[in-house]
Amino acid sequence: MFKQVAKQVATQAGRNFSTTNQNNYKVAVCGASGGIGQPLSLLMKLNPLVTELSLFDIVHTPGVAADLSHIDTKSTTNGFKGSEELDSALKGADVVVIPAGVPRKPGMTRDDLFNVNAGIIKDISTSIARQCPKAMVAIITNPVNTCVPIAAEILKKAGVYDPNRLFGVSTLDVVRARAFIGHALNVDPQKVEIPVIGGHSGVTILPILSQCKPKYTGSDADIQALTVRIQEAGTEVVKAKAGAGSATLSMAYAGARFAGSLLRGLNGEKNVIECSYVQSNVTEATFFSTPLVLGKNGIQENLGLPKLNDFEKKLLEAAIPELKNNIKKGVDFAKN
Numbered sequence: 001m002f003k004q005v006a007k008q009v010a011t012q013a014g015r016n017f018s019t020t021n022q023n024n025y026k027v028a029v030c031g032a033s034g035g036i037g038q039p040l041s042l043l044m045k046l047n048p049l050v051t052e053l054s055l056f057d058i059v060h061t062p063g064v065a066a067d068l069s070h071i072d073t074k075s076t077t078n079g080f081k082g083s084e085e086l087d088s089a090l091k092g093a094d095v096v097v098i099p100a101g102v103p104r105k106p107g108m109t110r111d112d113l114f115n116v117n118a119g120i121i122k123d124i125s126t127s128i129a130r131q132c133p134k135a136m137v138a139i140i141t142n143p144v145n146t147c148v149p150i151a152a153e154i155l156k157k158a159g160v161y162d163p164n165r166l167f168g169v170s171t172l173d174v175v176r177a178r179a180f181i182g183h184a185l186n187v188d189p190q191k192v193e194i195p196v197i198g199g200h201s202g203v204t205i206l207p208i209l210s211q212c213k214p215k216y217t218g219s220d221a222d223i224q225a226l227t228v229r230i231q232e233a234g235t236e237v238v239k240a241k242a243g244a245g246s247a248t249l250s251m252a253y254a255g256a257r258f259a260g261s262l263l264r265g266l267n268g269e270k271n272v273i274e275c276s277y278v279q280s281n282v283t284e285a286t287f288f289s290t291p292l293v294l295g296k297n298g299i300q301e302n303l304g305l306p307k308l309n310d311f312e313k314k315l316l317e318a319a320i321p322e323l324k325n326n327i328k329k330g331v332d333f334a335k336n
């Protein structure tokens with residue numbers, strides 16, 4: 001009877017669920033009081049798969065948690081403040097989303113954030129290894145290209161690293177590509193499908209416009225300009241915010257979409273596909289974003305490189321050395 005009802009609900013929702021759904025997950029947000037953290041936590045509070053929302057930051061989390069806890073959704077919300085409460089915040093989490101750390105100001109590169117943010121990722125990863133070694137970990141903190149290898153090394157040192165459960169969040173690049181293409185083609189951006197592969201900074205961001213659906217019909221000059229706009233979209237926001245930080249609201253949306261996809265995969269939904277920056281043997285770079293099928297154990301299948309045209313092959317060639325440097329910097333930091 002229960003199975004029948006569950007199947008009916010799944011069919012009504014138009015989704016392909018298995019009938020062994022758990023439907024109750026603990027999500028921890030680290031950096032929950034920040035420009036991304038607050039709206040991201042709000043969106044996670046609205047996710048029906050979440051039953052426990054754990055908010056960690058070094059400031060303000062009691063207030064953020066009290067505020068969100070008055071929303072009439074089923075999840076409980078708890079705030080944890082300061083490094084001494086990090087372990088409690090992460091204990092038993094199924095998904096950990098990390099937007100902790102400093103953002104860019106005009107004139108800075110993402111790599112300029114390394115000195116502050118590398119240590120933050122190291123500390124949070126160390127606690128993850130102790131408190132929720134099986135969690136899906138989604139790193140938003142920049143430089144993503146370097147922070148993900150740092151987390152991998154820390155988890156390796158603790159003997160709990162599972163490359164299928166560690167993700168760099170590059171979803172905002174896909175979200176932006178869909179927005180820009182949708183508006184250029186005058187179609188609903190939600191109907192646009194486009195892989196954005198590589199990493200998450202400048203030339204390492206590779207929008208594969210040749211594989212866009214519906215077909216992107218711009219001229220070669222349009223393709224060149226749109227590619228650069230997607231690669232530099234973060235800087236566009238940093239400049240527009242004029243010293244008040246970088247993308248927060250669009251990132252919260254993108255982060256909630258990615259965390260939501262991790263939860264849907266965990267919950268047995270089929271065909272959940274996202275691009276994300278993960279350990280990879282698809283190219284010479286040992287971390288690389290490609291489309292992934294997400295499932296109960298994280299990455300179920302890496303769908304590999306989409307078909308590339310000559311222009312995109314050149315973009316890939318330019319990205320690899322930069323990515324390799326970014327990755328080495330993270331590995332060296334964590335090893336020493």
Ligand SMILES: NC(=O)C1=CN([C@@H]2O[C@H](COP(=O)(O)OP(=O)(O)OC[C@H]3O[C@@H](n4cnc5c(N)ncnc54)[C@H](O)[C@@H]3O)[C@@H](O)[C@H]2O)C=CC1
Nearest residue numbers: 031033034035036057058100101102103140141142172251
């Ligand atoms: N992956 C992506 O596509 C994007 C990444 N980002 C990155 O996300 C990060 C956060 O950006 P914003 O929210 O705008 O910054 P923010 O400064 O508004 O918030 C950061 C939060 O992290 C907290 N924090 C600092 N140290 C911490 C620690 N040790 N543990 C826990 N929390 C700590 C701060 O108290 C603050 O509440 C930045 O590194 C930024 O570059 C931003 C946009 C897009």
Ligand SMILES: O=C([O-])CC(=O)C(=O)O
Nearest residue numbers: 104142172234235246247
């Ligand atoms: O540009 C930044 O510093 C923040 C970021 O990663 C983005 O908006 O893509």
